[in-house]
Amino acid sequence: MRKSKIPNPKSLPVRQAGKKEKKLKEEIGDLLFSVVNVARKLDIDAEESLQMAVSKFMRRFGQIEAHARGKKIDLGNMSLKEMDRVWEEVKKKERN
Secondary structure, eight states: OOOOOSOOGGGSOHHHHHHHHHHHHHHHHHHHHHHHHHHHHTTOOHHHHHHHHHHHHHHHHHHHHHHHHHTTOOGGGSOHHHHHHHHHHHHHHHHO
16 A cells, blocks of 8 residues: 655644645645536536535545444544444445
């Protein structure tokens, strides 16, 4: 597995971290702008697509919360591995 080239801002001096964070924000902005342009060229409403994605995330995360409640597990103590497993189960159920 390749190591990420994205620096951890907490490991850099404060001034350098600010510059790196600004650059990363600019790059993320460029990426978002490009995705919106692709949607526009495909005659897809980017805002509606984002709203649909947020709704889907909220629905699926709600299922993770319900799973945790059912098992009497505090969500904060639930491992990422367990969350991922439940997330994949929810996705599979939605597709069927």
